Amino acid sequence: MLKPDSQIKGLYWYRGRREKVPATKNLVPGFKSYDERIIKVKGVEYRIWNPFRSKPAAALMKGFRNFPIKEGMTILYLGIASGTTASHFSDIIGKRGLIYGVDVSAVELKDLLKVATVRGNIAPILADASKPELYSSIVQEVDFVYCDIAQPNQTEIFLKNVELYLKERGFAAIAIKASSIDATAKPSIVFKGEKRKISRLMSIVEETNLDPYAKKHRLILSRLQ
């Protein structure tokens, strides 16, 4: 059983044996972007969005309401890796959208290249996101910034990129792993500190813990003033 989400266009819910999981319509039917499960309904392919492998999917499972990605958007994705999550973003934004995918690891980007070539709406960039000027000749203004990099200074990196590339009143989300900022402090205290940093530049719209899909992780959505 597959139903479209009542609010978010391009997002679907698949009722499996145990629970409902998110899914997206495959932009490139017949092509798997990783080893995701594919469901066919009336000849249309949908790709199951596994919340254990993708943090936005986990947030959706936790009832996240202000999902900001829409058809035709341009996205700056920091820490895109091999494109597991990005492939679902790519499904939702469609052919008219564009994802700039930044990652520092050549090994990961090598795998992304194939996905990017087939999908046609991902621009891979091999660079360190802590130096956003490195890609300022190629990345244009974007509607949404998504950051998932396990670095101690990930929030600072996120904000640097938001300042340079996000449009006015645009949305940005960051997935924070408490232990990569401070392995010994209580996660709630770590999140509080990171939120304070974000609030200096943006207002926080919504946040959720990703337990049990990703432990000690939090997804924070904010908006530029």
Place this chain on the structure above:
Amino acid sequence: MKSCYLINTPFAILVLDDDGKPFSKFIYEHFPDSYIKIESGKDSKEAKLLIDFLKEQGIKKVSTNDPFLQALLLENGIKCVLEPGSKPARTVRRNLAGYLRKVGLKVERLDERIIEASIALTRRNISESFSDKSNYVIQLVNYLEIIEKSLNNLAMGLRACYSLHFPELDDLLEEHQLYMKGVLSVGIRSDVKLKRLVEYGIDRKKAERILKVARSSVGGDFEPHHLEPLIHLAEAWLKLNEATLSLERTIIKIMKEIAPNLCSIINPLVAAKLLSEAGGLSKLASMPSSTIQVLGAQKALFAHLRGKGPPPKHGVIFQVREIRTSPKRLRGKVARMFASKIAIAARVDYFGGEYIGDKLKMEIEKRLADLQGVSNA
């Protein structure tokens, strides 16, 4: 015009005046190769034209959004500041198609062309990163560890099998490599010959002992064809072991090339393991020595931070001979001293400094002697 903004894009370098109005442009003749040249720090025809233009116009102050373009201009004696967040840079980012049109460049399906340029550039950058021998050595070290573990497992398995026939050999030849030679030269226990054992490199005393024990073994009776697979596998094991040595030699050779100072103070194989734990020479060079000291002991370190257990004294660097052989109460001190010297050596190596290995070695020896002197007093 005294100053201008240069906005680099995959299609052209735009020249904007003080007010951010398009003034001139240098269109990349070959898309996307000309752009990629600049982003790879190489000279290009367009860059030359640009530099001539700036000199002709007598433009003294230049601001750009692109660090690669900045570097190119600085090399050619043109003052240039990097301002990716300048107002003109932002305005162009907001409406690239519009600005390109203003300078007479109509780009069809802009997004597709941007993707094309970024894929081409990324392919080139991946290839460059894969050429970095520091990455290669990290992969080799990881592979070496897998093989070493596998060799151990394979030897244990073979020992278990062959022991049904000749259980006493297990204790007589403790080293895996010798044991394999033992299996090959003994074969069927009742056929064992002293000469054959010695030919395979087992010393005479041991060989005589094996001969004696073989006669009174409690092992089971086997036909040659029962043991045939074990003989083949022992041969294969020795071959794999040989190949591993060549892997080690290659790691050592590359390490000596990329980190001569580091390799002068510690065993290059240990240096390679440190590099692998750190994630590259650049990372190792940027680490404080206290982190280097406990690299590879993350589990103990986090247990300690959580308040369970003592702080680790050493991680990978325990494999440094001088640390391993120090008396236990000095090991922490010796490890700390080595970690700080490793940090210095790694930094000099990464930033391409001169060879200071001999000086570092002398300092280490002096400090070691001091520590030992104090402990003996």
